Each structure stands twice: as C-alpha cells, then as structure tokens.
Amino acid sequence: MSQNHYQVLGVAVTATAHEIKLAYKRLAVRYHPDKHGGSTQFEEQFKQVSVAYQVLGDPARRAVYDYQLQVVARRAEEARRQQQFRQQGQHVYGVPMPPPVPLRTRPPAGAAERHYRTIPKQKPKFNRRDYLLTFGVFGLLILFMLSVKVTMDHVTAVSNYEDGLAAYVNSSWGTAHGFFTEALHFKPTYTEALQRRGEIEQFAYQNYRAARTDYRAALANARGRTAAQLWYRLGQCHSNLNQPDSAEICLGHALALDSLLSGARLARGETRLFGLNAFEAAIQDFSAGLRLRKQQGRSLKYLTYRGLAYYKLGNYAAARSDYQQVLLQNPRNGQAYFLLGRLAQREENAGAACEFFRRAVTLGYSYAAAAQQQTCP
Template sequence: MSQNHYHVLGVSMTASAHEIKVAYKRLAVQYHPDKHGGNTRYEELFKAVAAAYHILGDPGRRAQYDYQLQAAARRAEAQLRQQQFRQQSQHVYGVPMPPPAPLRTRPPAGSRERHYRTIPRQRPKFTRRDLRFILLLIGGIILFVVAVRVTMYHVTAVSNYERGLEAYRRHQWSAAHSFFSEALHFKPDYTNALRRRAEIEQLAYQNPKAAVVDYRAALRHTTDARAQAGLLTRLGQSFRALHQSDSARAVLRQAVHLDSTQARAWLLLGEGQLFKQLRYAQANASFTAGLRHTRGAPTAVAARLLLYRGLARYKLGDLRAARADYWQALILAPHSGQTYFLLGRVAQKEGDTTEACEFFRRAVLMGYQYAAEQRRQTCP
C-alpha cells in the first residue's frame, strides 16, 4: 500500500496542527542528510517529510488533500464491490473469478429438518385486559346509540311542539292537540306540551278529567314556583268543573301559597268561599288579595274580582262598599248586565225603587234575563 503524507509524518488524519509540526521537526532532524554523510536514502526520506509538511502544515492545502484521500477511498471501495459481484464467467486480467464462498448463517440442516412439519396451533389466551377492552368498547357503543336516540327524540319533540304552538295560536285545536301528543310521545316529560294540551282539553274540548291528568304530569316536572302556581290554578279550575270542591280548594290554596300574585287563583278561591261555603268575610279577603295583583292579569279577571267582592260586601251588609265595587267593575266591563242587576239589588235594598228599576231595565237591555223577572216583581 502506498503511503500518504500522514503515514510519512507518522500521525493520524485527526492530528492537530501542533502535533503535525512536532512530528515534522523530529523527522527532519532524524533524516537530515548531513547527519548521514550524504546518504541518498535519507535524502529521499527528508524530501518526503518536507513535502508532507508542506501540504499538511497549511490548513487550506490539508483540507483539499483530505478531500482527495476520501474520494480515492470511495473509488477503491466501488471497485472492490464490482469485483465481489462479478459473474463467474467474467475474467479479470484473463483469469477466471473464483466461486463465491457460501453464506453460512447457521449449521446445515439435519435429516429431520429436511421435510415440512405442521406447526401446532396455539390456543389464543383471553386475558383480563382483553375483557376490559371489550366491555369498554361495548359500553361506548351503547352510550353512543343512546345519545343519538335521545338527541333525535328531543329534536323531534321540539319540532312537533313548535308546530302545535302555531296551530294553538290559530285556534286550530285538533291539529294542536295532535302535535302536542306527538311531542309527548317522544318526550313524555315535556312540560310545555303537557300544559298546552291540558289547556285544550279544559277550555276547548271541555274535558276536565283529561286536563287534570296532564296538569298533574306537568307539575311533576316543574320546579319553578311561579310556573307551579299557574299550573295549580288551572288544576283548581278543572277540579271545580268536576265538582270536586275540596280538591279545588286545596290546590288553589297551594297556588297562592307558592305565588301570592296569582290573581286568578285568588278569584277562584274566593268564588268557592262565596258560593259554596257561604263564608263572605273570607271571600271578601280573597278578592281583596287578588285585586292587589291585577296589574298583569286580564281585564276580565279584575272585573270579576270587583264584581264578586261587591257581592260579598253586599252579603256582609256593607251596601256602600258594594256599590263602589260594582261601579268600578262597570268601568272595566261596561256591557255587563249582571253588574247592573246587582246595582239594582243594592238600590232595592236601600229602598230606592226608581233607581232599582232603572238598573234592572239596563240589565235586561244588556241581555241579563234574571233581571227581567225581578223587574216585573219590583217595578210598576
């Protein structure tokens, strides 16, 4: 193998500049021709050392020289690979290539291994980890299916409720009832649908028994006190229609206990005290409590509260207060023949027959037929 400059100086290719310089000085002293009497062999060695240091002592020339060494090494490698994979028929310098040595990765197979043998089938082992994975997978699938089902049912119920509400506003009771029932099929605890369907049963179909069922179901799923009071008021109306006075009185008391601003509940409670129980003082107190909360109530509710409070005061003998309530009721409902009739009764009680007859006449003109018989008996 030919020596390169590193071999001449006796240093490695990774030697530092200082190491190269030290090696050069040492070899220059060792091979100097003057020390060997002009021996040509040492003269050649001295020249080789000087040439090597000339190349390796300069960083630029050394870098170029290293690149040339690496390129030469790669070319030698490539030539060696070509010779190793040359076909046997090829000749190198006229001499056939020797056959490649066999590749041995293990000792040669014995006689027992020189045929196919069936590999025994191994039974799969089912571990607890596999069981947990399967259970988690099944649980995830079930939860996904349930979530999709609940979501679809909720969307369908809301859609049917909105359609029913539109029909409810148009007074299309049959269509609204069908839509609300369909919504409750998908979501049985849909409070708004239960309440609206109960109102249709109570007010449009005159079926208070079915309305009671829906109102009670809505109450079971309502937590807001004001909403509960409204449902209890409607439930009290349905009980009254079924002639269940005790049940009506109980739920109406519960309604005003939850929300004392329920004017309609006070009205219904006072009506039972006035007409069923004949407790005029309690009825007067209930009507008065209801009148304190008529700001957001319909005008008809306020008018009836005034009318019935006037009647309770009439029964208590306070004719002046009764007359004042009747006149305020007339302001809210000026075409009420019943109010004119009750004003006639107050005038009759006070002994003013002329005024009583005038009120009875106006009541008859307003279509209140009970005033006609009283007018025939009282007026000449």
C-alpha cells in the same frame, strides 16, 4: 496500504467534529516544519494531516468520504468472498490458489428434523386490554347511535310543535291537539307542548282530568313564570273538578312563584268564596287581584264576587259599593240589580228590593223572577 483520513488523524470513524478538531491541532503542532528544521519528512506528514482535516472538518465532504469508504469496504468484502470460493485448480496469474478455508456449519440434521411437522393452531386469547378496547368501541358506537336518535327526535318534536302552535293560533283545536301529541311522542318531556295540549283539553274540550295530567307532567321541567302559569292552570282544573282544597294549594304555589299573577289571585279568591267559605281571605284576594288589573280595566265579575263576599260577612255598605261600581261600568247588568235586591231584602227594605228585582227581570236575569214573586205583592 495507504492510510485513510481517519487513520491519518488517529481517530475513529465515529469520532465527533470536536474530537477531529482536537486531533488535527495536536498533529499540526507536532508535524509543523518550523519545529523540525524544514525536514521534508515531517513536511509531508503535515500536508497529509491538513488534507485529512479539510475533508473531515467539513460535514458535507465528510459524508461523501464516508460513503466512498463504505463502497470500497463492500467491494473488498465481495472480492474476498469470490476469492474464497474459487475452485482448487484455478490459477491466478499462473499461481495455484490455496485450498479454501472450510465453512463452519452446524452438524447435519437428524432424521427427526427431515420432515414437516404440523404446527397446532392456537386459539386467540383476549387479555384485559383487548376486552377494554372492544367494550370501548361498542360503547362509543352505542353513544353515537343514541345521540343521533335523540337529535332526530328533538328536531321532529320541535317541527310538530311549531305546526301545532300555528294551528293553535288559528283555533284549529283538533289539528293542534294532534300535532302536540305527535311532538310528545318523540319528546315526552316537552314542556311547551304539554302546556298547550293541556290548555286545549281545559278550554276547548273541558276535559279537566286530561288537562290536569298534562300540567303535572309539564311542571317536572318548568321554572319561573312558566311554572307559575302551570300551577295557575292546574288550580283552575282542580276548581272545575270540585276540589277546592287542592285548587287553593296549586294557586298558592303559583302566587309564590309570581306574586303579580292577577288571574291566580282572583281564581283563589273565587275558590275561597264558593268552595271554602273563607270570605275574608277571598276579599283579600279579590282586592289584590283587582288592583293588579287596573291597567287592563276592572273585572266586573270579580267586583261582583267581592260584593258577595262582603254580603256574606254582613258588610252591606261595602257590598252595595261594589254592586254600584258594576252598574256604573255596565248599567244593563241584571245580576247586579238582583244582588242589590237581595241586599235590600236583608235590610228589610221591601220597596227597594221589589224595584231592584223588577229591573233585573226587565234586563233578562231569570233568577230575579222567582224572588220578585216571593217578595213583591
């Protein structure tokens, strides 16, 4: 039987390219004709080695050659099997075949193995990994559903708030209140919706308790100037509910967050004047608030209140100055004439007091009529 190329080089079928190259070099040196005086025997072996290396040294040709060897091996195995199972009397080329080699098999099965046995059903058993995986899938599903719900609620709340804001601008208080309430149904912590609904309750409906509730809820998530504005509104509600102490605290919080909030400062001055009888503190608040409002024009109401605070402290000159400033900006202000009359009464100037009361009555200030009757003959 002729040798294959692996056998010629003396290497295994699984040999690497490096091993094949080393084997070729070794045999080429051994069988080179120059070392054997030109002997034809070694020359033939040298050619076989060269041919074997040309095939096995090229990866592509080697792959084809290996496949051919496998085909030949399978055919030989198939022929061997067919030869093994020939009948006893069969002759090959006129020569009887030898008896086949007995196959090695296990002993015959016993009676216990010659019937089917029912395999008992086993209940599936969950291990720790299975439980974790199941809980993880359910957890992700719940998180996904919650995220979808939160997103949809947010979108619906924003849409209702924008509709309510449009109605708020147009002074449609009932429509705006309904939209803000619907927005808060989907997003209870919506700060802007709480603030706007509170303003409607405060200014349109005079429902100060409901407004106070909305402002307090909005303060939970408010920051900066928004929080200052909410504290200011909350202080106004407490003031309208005759709770001056709480009003002063809330307005103080508003000014701590935004010291330039003139409305909060003037409102605190009003609370200190009428609710707490803190006249000096009220004058400080009125003065600071009026300075902040210079660019928008002075507020006659708070000028009058500051004059009244000066009057309560006995500083009649400062009080008269404030009342006169009010009359310079609004000569038909009957209240200012009435307060000047009270000031003249305190200074025991009955003639001036009667004149001021008369002007106040002429301008339609009803409270001056009783004072005129009591003072003037």
